[in-house]
Amino acid sequence: MRRRYPASRTGRRVLIFARRSTLEKTKGSLVIVGSGINTTCHLTQEAIARIKSAEKVLYVVGDPIGKNVISRLNPEAESMASFYEPGKPRMTTYEQMIARMVECVVAGLRTCAVFYGHPGVFAYPTHEAIRRLRGQGYQARMLPGISAEDCLFADLGVDPAQHGCQSYEATQLALYRYKLDPTVALVVWQPGAFAQHTYSAEEYDLSRLPELLAYLSEFYPLEHEVCVYEASIFPECEPRADWIPLRRLVEVPLTSASTMYVPPVRRAVPDPAALERLGLPVATSPRPA
Template sequence: MTLHADRREPDIYIVGLGIKGIEHVTRETESVCRRSQEILAVPTLPAGMTHLRDLCHRVTDLHPVSYREDENRLNAYDTMSAMVLAAALDHPPVTFATYGHPLVYVYPTRQILDAAPYLGLDVKVLPAVSALDTMTIDLDFDPAIDGLQMYEATDLLVRQRPLQADVPCLLWQVGAVESVLYSSALNSPERFFRIKDYLLRFYPPEHEVAAVYSSPHPLFDASVVRFTLADMERHHDQLHQGLTLYIPPLSRRPVADADLIAKVESVEHLRSITHDTAAPGPRSEK
């Protein structure tokens, strides 16, 4: 991605529409949408498209022209990124607007960023509210306490990634586990047999987990379904493709460095690892 020292308009803006409808759309995003010749969007609600049409005279909904039942989702992402790049070559600047954050589980963004330099196109990505941001609220969870590990559910299985049972875990796209094909069909219990067995390598059957779906509508609360790992497949009808699985830690990891924990509140130790900002810095070598 090109860094812009000047104020020249990039050819492509990549923005996120947040999770909870137009309430999460930032003023910065609205500003670049107004300056765009076209917005190519993947919204979650019709109200999102309506809002975008208030900002730009030309808005294209990418969802119906990209996704096909039982086809690889990568085909949909290829279509999206190709349409954005073609529009930018023809009538820049354009905006690619997706729900959530544009760099959190949005593969077309990566495709656009990788291809743009070869086409002589400049791209600027703007921050937005992601599902990770909303899930910390939905779960009353602060990752600063015990850290956080998170993986895409199918990637966890195919790479056999090890899990730390004392660190909170998020498994994204658990409702779409074991397939890269787009489908509107409901999940069956069998979809969750393999991932349940894998999780039981690290957690006991009675460990309670939560499947969370942050509401995209301002009038509705988030959906949080709690169950034990032993009962995971019994909730197959509730585990749709938008859910993320939260696995709380089994226990707190004990302190291993007693010497350091004794020093973290010590003024003397603080002074030993800092220096007076007024003091001269080290001489540069010639």
């Protein structure tokens, strides 16, 4: 809200200054868009328009084609991938990304940041940059993108409406011991970076993965079939969808692009009293697992 100043000559000057400084402060802005998992095919029309019209583009996408697509849309595009360094805590990298986004906006630039997948899904720096910039009075917003989970639903034929869906980060799942419901589908993110707080350009040391397996086995039989899934990052290519018994989780290769899908073990049974209270026929209850 604008403050009122006395109507003296000096006062008017103060008012003009206050208006101008507000305008100058809000000139820089941030929009964060997602490149999807397969940048060539998943960039939305809205994201393309924002990348093209931005005065500064910052991006974090893994695939080389994605980098070319973004650089062609805007030659001012600057990769933030160099903030990742082997052995460096991921939080340090995220803080550097946030600082760079904030720096560009405060410098007065209409800034567009591109993060892979959906920019707000398992992406701390995006939400945090928006929160900090809004706190300083700048315009900052996020546009949705296609996440790995969206690709999983399409490739594996999973509809979260059918059984519901639990979605957890692998390390947090084992750490916070979230209670799992085996009648509900489960998506486990980042199993390939289990118990790691630093970045590695190579595959991670997964010697602690049995801890995740032990926790999952408290809810699921070891013979239950689960899927190690990797959406294709290139057009016209098939995803990886390896169905294995849960017990083999510690044997199969897991990469930084792996997501695990665990189907429900059995169907949920509707509560007869709730059916009656809601006046619904049994047919509206979930279909068999």
